[in-house]
Amino acid sequence: MNSAQAETAQPHPTSETRPDIDHQSIEIYGAREHNLKEVSLSIPRNQLVVITGISGSGKSSLAFDTIYAEGQRRYMESFSAYARAFIGDMERPDVDKINGLSPVISIEQKTTSRNPRSTVGTVTEVYDFLRLLFARAGEAYSYVTGKKMVKQTEDQIVEHILKTYDSQKLIILAPVVKGRKGHYRELFVQIRKMGFTKVRVNGEIQELVPKMQVDRYKTHDIEIVVDRVIVQKKDEKRIRQSVQAAFKHANGILMVQDDKGETAHFSKFLMDPESGISYDEPAPNTFSFNSPYGACPTCNGLGQVEEISxxxxxxxxxxxxxxxxxxxxxxxxxxxxxxxxxxxxxxxxxxxxxxxxxxxxxxxxxxxxxxxxxxxxxxxxxxxxxxxxxxxxxxxxxxxxxxxxxxxxxxxxxxxxxxTTCPDCDGYRLKKESLHFKIDDKHIGELAEMNVNRLAQWFEGLEQRLSERQNVIAAEILKELRKRIGFLLDVGLDYLNLNRPLRTLSGGEAQRIRLATQIGTQLVNVLYILDEPSIGLHQRDNVKLIEALKDLRDLGNTVIVVEHDKDMMLESDFIVDIGPGAGIHGGQIMAAEPPAQFVKNKSITADYLNGERSIPVPAERRTGSGNFLELKGATGHNLKNVDLKIPLGCKVCVTGVSGSGKSSLIHETLYPVLRRHFYKSRTEPLPYKKVTGLEHIDKVIEVDQSPIGRTPRSNPATYTGVFTDIRALFAELPESKIRGYKPGRFSFNVKGGRCETCQGGGMRVIEMDFLPDVHVPCETCKGKRYNRETLEVRFKGKSISDVLDMTVEQAVDFFANQPKILKKIETLNEVGLGYISLGQHATTLSGGEAQRVKLATELSKRDTGKTFYILDEPTTGLHFQDIQHLLEVVHKLVGKGNTVLIIEHNLDVIKVADYLVDLGPEGGEKGGQIVGMGTPEDLAANPKSHTGKFLKEELEATARQK
The missing domain is CATH 1.10.8.280 (ABC transporter ATPase domain-like)
Structure with missing residues (x-):
């Protein structure tokens, strides 16, 4: 979590010394960060505020690079001079003044942990409370016999011996070795020194003799014979002393052998009386897969092992x-x-x-x-x-x-x-002892594998199923657990389970998890800034998200959301529209007012909200080439023997509520099957029976939202390959030939032409220890990446660094006479990325922008008319107008005979598809079925489909606008 304190504490605050307290709004004066053009704005506090506008218009520049950055800087200033000496000063955002700023918490999409040990349960703290619950109220069972473990006090054991073995000859034993190899010569010497004369070795009592030892290559059980006594009431004191001695030498464990030769086990700790195994007293870390006390030793708490099969x-x-x-x-x-x-x-x-x-x-x-x-x-x-x-x-x-x-x-x-799944813990991540503590016949691993919805149901009425002792212990813990599980349900994540690794979540899911955690903290007077939390959310669940944001607001917080979702805008208290265009054409406030007034404006966004503009439904749906790709019997995860039939040569949309099985069917079954067929990929698909129709396509391309690079060295120019052509062009210039420069001279990744201070990065990374690393421009090259000699070579007056700083839109004009370069840059422009620069660091691109860079890269390649494209929510981060541009690009691809399959929640994309596959009916275990297949009109008439219900309204609204 990134948090920032807005003001530095004063000894006696007054309205004169701290004027921000009286502000009812956040007032921004003269913001010029990135493309913002002297923006001055007043944002009401304690309201739900949506910042919207065309992609690249400056929304993030205002919300994150100005408001959040200033809040973070002020928080740093609240540190002591000693602490700031280690951190350094944070650069002030390019703004004249901001008044009324509260402490700021940013909830972005790019902060997802890649650590396999971070799970939904650990991040939301639900698993931490479960660990506490099991440590305090769990009941232990033997992993050998399955019987309930018992622990007894010294008094109970003595009383039991007197009652059960009355008048019998009893041998009291202290077990010191159990099932281990060794000769134990030193142990026998030590026992003799303690004054004992006999031991029981592997069930046989022997006299302790000098230099005694056993076979070192066999496993042995060794017990000290502490006492041999005929049990009578008058010998209670002797028996008690013997029990104490046995406990002392065997760490709280003892055994007794009666005159029939039968053995019984006793322990101060948890013990199975039948087999004699004992458990340590449970603590919260006994149930932690990140602790050596709880983690499965085979997989080290990961639940999976690597195996060469x-x-x-x-x-x-x-x-x-x-x-x-x-x-x-x-x-x-x-x-x-x-x-x-x-x-x-x-x-x-x-x-x-x-x-x-x-x-x-x-x-x-x-x-x-x-x-x-x-x-x-x-x-x-x-x-x-x-x-x-x-x-x-x-x-x-x-x-x-x-x-x-x-x-x-x-x-x-x-x-x-x-x-593969760990064979010892079955993927539960914990050692066997930890998995044998149970509450209501469930161990903690089983609860962690339940989806949040089922988990909430399990907790309902749990008190009636617990003992009185358990209820007393668990009361407060259950209250916290129910509250946190409720927050996850509120943000539409009921289909996730606690063991789900955080790295497998989409950006939107990870963001909503952090939102649920924040609601749980119950902070007040905080400014929350969120980046498109509706990503990956079905229209049905969007209502829950909006309610969760309103709850955060009603606690007494200001919530600013960078968002394109129509429902979110209309349900907000205040809309800030930035435009009119993207990049240098944006950066101005088009409107800042409540939704009721906003929809009366004559702006692009307002036109889409009030129905003046809309994305038209095609007059005729494509029927495709007549060939089909069929996947039969898919059963992975929650899929229930699904048969998928996709018409080729069409624009196909896969829809369904969150968790209904879309990713399981497409990303984890269909795509690996196609990759294995065309590229001999070894990625194993989820279980399925057979696939037909592969002969009708010749390659598959997946365009997802994973970053195009994880370092600032990756950028759109390098990813699309256009930078190779640009470097070749610079190497052919007369100046380069005179100096003997080759294309490598113009690479910022190899020695020669790059700046060696920053090694061609243009930025230097300052490690902040307990805070995120800070990137500052290199003091030698001032962020240009190259040395002076390289920058002297110019094409049409521009150096290689100037070219990297150009926006895609500028580069289209600049390279108009270079066909090879122009083709790749034009495709970036076509997918709505005209506002990004060619050298923009990959780490600053959103998931949606990264996806469109990949899409542009694929579009610039030659297609065969038999290509199968898979797009994962390509509308992420797109304004209504940008969605229109994207659909035009997809339309061109399909027009050439290719098939484009899109996983999508956005109704503007769904309504223009030729064919829909809707999964559901619900998420998680209640999903995994195909609810309907056919045209959008077919699905809109399907009463079982949640998507169909919203699609019907959308189609009717579009028809009215015509």
Missing amino acids: KDSVIPDPSLSISRGGIAPLGEYRDIWIFKKVEAILKRNKASLTTPIKDIPEKTLDLLLHGDSVPVAVSSVKYPGTDWNTKFEGIIKFLENHKDSGSEKIRQWVEEFTDI
């Missing part, structure tokens, strides 16, 4: 080894490993030319897992090679090179590595 090493058993049947070896070459393999095969009556499926299983096992018999090969070709060594096996060889110092070898081994 037989199937990955032998993908095609019909091939022989000489033809590359063992993938890591490749085809036969005259090298030592093939000689060793040949010797093993020969010894087992097979050869290198035998198809692998015909090699006996036992022989194949020797090849993969090793042979204990030395492999002798007589050869003069390999002098110095020890042929009489044991063969370790192909799989063992790969495992030994997993942690190689060579990146290339590690990547090679990864090609044959599969990630």
Whole structure:
């Protein structure tokens, strides 16, 4: 969480010393950050405010780079001079003055953790409260017998012995070794020194003799014989002393053997009386997969293990080894490993030319897992090679090179590595003891695997299912748990489970999780700034999100949302519209007023809100080429034997409420199937029965929202490949030829032409320890990335650095006579990215912008008319007007015969599709079915579809506007 304190505390605040307290609004004067043009604005406090406008108009520049940056800077200034000496001063945003600023919390999409240990449960603190609940109110069960564990006080044990073994001859034992190997010579010496004369070894009582030891290679159970007594009431004191002595020497555990030779176990701690196993007292970290006290030792708390399997090493058993049947070896070459393999095969009556499926299983096992018999090969070709060594096996060889110092070898081994569920903890991440503490017959791992909706239902009426003791302990914890689970339900995340890794969430989901956490903190008088929280949210769940934001506002906070969603704008208290265009054409306040007044304006945004403008529904839907791609029997995650039929040559939309199975069906089943078919990808798809129609397409391209790079060195020019052509152009200039400059001279990633102070980054990273790193312009090159000599070479008066600083729109004019360069830049312009600069750091691009850079890159390539495109919510970050441009690009692609499949919630995109596939009916386990397939009109008439209900309203509204 990034938080920023707006004011520095004064000893005795008054209205004169702290005028901000009396402000009913946040007043901004002269904001010039990025493309903002002397923006002055008054934003009402304690209201829900939407900042909207065309993509690139300056929304983020105002919300994050001006308001949030100033709040963060003031927070830094509240630190002591000593602390600021380590941090350094933060640069003030380019603004004259901001009054009325509260402490600021920014909830962005780009702050998602990539750590596999960060889960929905840990981030929202729900899992932390569950750990506390199980540590205090959980009941332990034996993992051996399944019976309830017991713990007894010293008095209870003595009383039990007197009652149960009355008049019997009893041996009281202190177990010191259980199921371990060793000779234990020193232990026996130590026991003798303590004054004991007998021990029980593996069930047999023996006299302690000097130099006594046992077989070091066998496992042993050893107990000290503490006392041998006939149990009578008068000997209670002696029995109590013996029990105390046994507890002392065996750390709170003792055993007794009666005159029939039967043994019973007792413990101060949790113990299974039948098997004798005991557990430590539970603590919250007993249930933490991030702690050595709770994590499964096999997978270290990750729930998954890396495994080199037989199937990955032998993908095609019909091939022989000489033809590359063992993938890591490749085809036969005259090298030592093939000689060793040949010797093993020969010894087992097979050869290198035998198809692998015909090699006996036992022989194949020797090849993969090793042979204990030395492999002798007589050869003069390999002098110095020890042929009489044991063969370790192909799989063992790969495992030994997993942690190689060579990146290339590690990547090679990864090609044959599969990630599978941990066999010891079944993916629950915890050790077996932790998974045997239960509440209402459920262990913590089972609760963490439930979706939030089911978890909320499980907590309903839990008190009636608990004992009186448990209820007393759990009362306060249950109150906190229900409250936090309620916040997750409020923001439409009922389909997620607590064990879901944070890195697998979309930007919108991660943002809503942080929003739910913030609502839970119950802070007041805070300024929250959110970046498109409606991303990835179905229209049905959008209502919940808006209510959650209003709740945050009603606590006494100001909520500023950068958003394009129509419902969010109309439900807000105040709208700020920035425009009129993008980049240099934007940066002005078009309107700042409540929605009722705003919709009466004559602006692009207002026209879309009041119905003056709309994206038209096509008069005729495409029927496609007549061919279909069919996926049958998909059962991964929550999919329930789904049969998907996609008409080719169409614009297809996959819709459904959040968590209904869209990603499982498309990203994790269909896409890996297509990649495996066309590119021999090893990514394993989720389970399915069969796929038909692959012969009608020739390649698949997925355009998702993952970043185009994680460092400032990545930018649109490098990603699209246009920078290679630009560098080649500069290398051909007369000045470059005179100086002998090659294209590499104009790269900021290699030595020669770049600035060596920042190594071509243009920025220097200042590590802030407990705060996010700060990037400051390089003091040598002033952010230009190159040295003086390189910058002296100019094309049409512009250096290579000037070209990187150009917007895409400017570059289209600048390179008008360079066809090879122009084609790639024009596609960036076509997808609505005319406002970004060619050299803009990848880390500053939103998910939607990164996706459109990828889309432009694919569009600039030559298509075949049989390409299958998969787009994941391409409307992210797009204004109504930009969606219109994007649809025109998609229309061109489909017009050439290609198929475009779009996963989308935006009704403007859904209503113009040729064919819809709607999943549901709900999210999570209540989803995973195809509710309807057909045209938008077909779906709008489907009463079972949540999408259809909203689509019907949208189609009717569009029809009225005509």
